[in-house]
Amino acid sequence: MKLNIVGYYFREAVQSIWRNSWLSMASIGVVAVSLFILGSSLLLVLNVNSMVGALESRVEINVFIKDKTTPAQIKEMEEGLRSMPDISEVRFISKTQALEEMKEKFGDKKEILSGLEEKNPLPDTFRIKTASIEMVQPLAQQIEGLPQVDQVRYGQNVVEKLVAFGRWVRLAGLVAMILFAIAAVFLIATTTRLSVYARRREIGIMKYLGATNWFVRGPFLLEGMLLGFLGSVLAVMVIYFGYFSLVGTIKVSLLFMLTVTDPGLILPVLEGLVALGLIIGAAGSTISMRKFLMV
């Protein structure tokens, strides 16, 4: 008996999608476009996040200490830094160590630096790693204010730009997606409203025969959800094949890192898109039916 009704819903829904095929295609298209935008910006954010994560472990704050600081003060300062919650690692590099490092970097031209051992111009340094990349800038500013600190250096530009880029992509993607989703909801509402209108006589008779509201709504709800589903499947297919062919080309040229290729991370995004397509469809048909069913 229940199966019977589902069969009836499907017959009616498919029939009216077919009857309004142009508008149905437009609805599917708009759903696909909006979900495509959402999906690609989500994937971009995913990649930016993973890049930020990869850089996070590399971005350090270099804290140069004033020349006449005593070892005791340095020790005290190190403890102070270690006790800060956002700092994950503190490494002390003395003047001599710094010079050794520099010599290593110069390789076979290290004679240039000879003689500097007597009067080493390099300062003692703390190298600090933070728990998250967003904390780099505020921490650097905080540390700069400490009395023994001469200067603070970190990869200002890279960090700021990356964080800002991630934020911007997220925002732009969200705004575009919301606008398109609203358009999609209303287009689906228009499509289902047409089929509600085409069958208003039938709806009236159904009411007289004692149909429940859900029985009357069923086919229209299903129609909207089918449109949303088809649109989302279209978007998912374009994103899926587009993304992996893009990853393929980029890996060769190495211009930009698309690091996320793990299906475990991408599949939830795609599934979410399909679910959203269904929700958009259901919302659209619900809007169109509200007026008509008050008997």
Next chain:
Amino acid sequence: MIHLYNVTKIYPNGVKALSDVTLSIRKGEFVFLVGPSGAGKTTLVRLIFREELPTRGQVIFNGKNVGRMRMVEVPYLRRRIGMVFQDFRLLPQKTVFENVAFALEVAGSGRRDIRKRVPVILNMVGLAGKAGMYPAQLSGGEQQRVCVARAIVNNPVLIIADEPTGNLDPETSWELMKLLMDINRRGTTVIMATHAWDIVNAMKKRVLALTGGRLIRDEEQGAYCYEA
């Protein structure tokens, strides 16, 4: 089975369609509802069917206050009442069989049940040979019989016919009346709103006469009106 207590209906536009109507209809009765156009016959029917709510007073159907009924209960009320309309209200794109089956589908019956029940009902209204035809291929009398078949297929306890003979010639009207009498003899209550005074006078059934929204006459074995 049906009780109306001091029922008044005023439409939102201010028209007073019924004023202070009190009446009772017992199970198994055959009742004519007569009166000029605008007397409130259709409003009375709509109140029983819960298409409209009474402004004042109470409508009781089978012990339930129809006016206080929750929206989710309304479909189940309507499945126990079969409606026959003057304009038939058949679905043109469905066959006779499908039109009758539709009432069962709406009520959630299974396919096997539908295949068993529809032919029985079509046979009863004398349309066994026309199951595959579309409403447009049928005469007015035949279409009205499809409408009756659809109204009774769910085994309702009450049939409400709103001017069922309005679009039929006298001879077909009488065939329809025989059908309704038949249904009534099987125990189904029938309420028929009508202008057809000759039918009312000949049938000698209970007559409720409405004028200007008031119940002015209620008599067993009545006539359409005294002058006629």
